[in-house]
Amino acid sequence: MTGLESTLRGIVRSAAPIVIAGQGELITERAGVINLSLDGTIMLSAMTAHVIARETGSLTQAVLAAMLVGMAVAFVVVFSSIALRLSQVAVGFILTILCADLAIFLGKPHFNQPGKEIPHAPIPVLKDIPLLGPVFFDHNILIYLSLLLVVAVLFYIYRTRPGLTLRSIGEQPEAAFVRGTPVQLLRYVYTLAGGALVGLAGATYSLSVKLGWKEDLSGEGWIALAIVIFGLWMPGRVALGAYLIAGLRSVAIDLQDNDVIDLPAQIVNMLPWFLMIITLMIATSGVLEKVVRFTPDRFKPAARRFLRAAPPRALGTPFEKH
């Protein structure tokens, strides 16, 4: 394995949880609901997966339990939004803190204990393709899942009938309702589905990427949330953002080991956050519109399609039947 191959392989691996969580949050937000609790949910589900795997020895049960945790938290968000008409941001933020503290409290006895790992499962023939093989086909099942998920969500949202409905309840819930779409029910469904994926992301951390439970997951959920905005609510771009962050982190770690450039570790730790601010500024401040304006006419439609920044129009607003 060459240096480049192992670097890229590491990026695909370490980006997997953010990719999964990003796709989950994307589905939720496309349905018009903001689940702000990602940071806490990922911690709680990672802790759950680690503990269940240790106690029962069953990785399947561990993953399922983590997904259930994610769904439970998502349920509180969507229930309080739809049934109680509370602010999604307020409830989501309280849940972020609650879940993180709950994870720390319940996970204390299992803190820093050796954890179980999802078995490594290289795909027989494909893994021997030069470059692509080691990068994409030499992982475990959760990492493959993260790759498949991007394709699946892309296909679902843009190429299927239910995907069209999903977009419509996030953009124009009134119109969708008039056409007979059960808006509230589908918002429940997609928020729960997104929550399950966030739980899966937590399990991916504790069972594969950052083995075990170490309380150092704080921040990952916020990065995933920011990447959904950076990706302008498009599955492919969200995944791209996740790989970009993972790539920059791996570069930063390499820089840290470098003897020539003496970079304090703290500067490296700050990088993702500077990046988060800068990317959000680029994504939301109208710079992209200018880029579109100055592209040659031939490429304008393509540029517009790739760069147009618009959140789902009904994002975060409750839908009321009249």
Next chain:
Amino acid sequence: MTTPANTTQRPASQSAPPGGLSRSMIWRWVLDMLPAMLTPFLGILAALVIIVLILEWQGADPQVAWDYLYEGTLEDNIRRADLVAYWMPLAVTSLGLVLTYTAGLWNIGVEGQLIMGAIGATWAVRLFAESDSPPLGLDLGRDGVLVMCFVFAALTAAFWALIAAVLKTRGGVNEIFGGVALNFIAQTFNMYLVSNGGPWQPTGSRATETARFPENARLPTFQDYRRLSPTTIYVTVGVFVVVVLIMYVSKWGLQLRAMGKNQHSAFLLGVRTERNVVLSMALCGAMAGLGGAYRVLAPDVSKLTAAPSGGIGFLAILVVLLASMSAVLIPFVSFVFAVLSKGGQRIESGFQWDYDIVLDRSLVRVLQSTVVLMVVLAFGARNRFFPPRSAQPPVDDDTNGDTNDG
């Protein structure tokens, strides 16, 4: 939308009968207010039930936990003084947050602002109070040094809040995300200063903290309670008065409320929303900075540690949400939360020593956020299923006006 049927003559519903309040009106008022008063208690009750269940599950007696909570916070005067010392930074930070949350600004960056306040205070100590020769060569005396500490803390933290505010108004970055990122950056910056040969770590030291502050940078303390400083109490009371004046007397407070209800409408009505966003964030940051200064200048700390905030910023957000942004409720709610946080340490150590049960102190943080969640949910349920009269759609209030002319 009114029909001619009810445009006829019904007196305005507010007008009281001539002989003062009738008994039925009082009764109706009580019935109206009852859910509002009971709701928070229902929420708190639900949270307590959850915590009791967790305690039972962990094999700990809730009654004993309650005793530890009391013992660790309120039993004698020394404990009470320690409690007040913990309460003050929480209260002053929460008071600042009232300004931003009323305006609908989710200032999650308050944790980072608190840390920057702590750093600012330490910076002032390093500039003005180093015992042998202060770098600036000024001799301000202890009072002068402490004033500079508070000023520096407020300014650095306000600067940090301004970054988030400008990112929001000019960069289009939501204050939640800007705040989260700035929190992590502030934390990391603080770590950089005091760890691994950082510029503020004393040479030769391996501890991740600065040296203890010199004598002329220590807050005065009470005669009998060496860990509590009256200065923090005076400053906090002053901040409380300022916030109450802003919220209940000044026109600016009214503008903030209007922005919180609907920023766009407020803008259309002539409120300078962008200026108010920046101002309220900066003021909130300054107050959080004072909280940070209390934390590092506290007589028993008196140095910048690796985690000067100890999560007080996030706790303050919970306080403000629970107090539903009411400035006058802040002292009480933050007091209860301070009791829980302080008591949590005693609960942990008590169960460990006396019963050999490992009960991490994060349990009380779970309790705090559960209480807030449950109270918020309870209010949601109340407004949804037993709406207060003011929240019901008006039936005949708009009929005698000139709103419909067609």
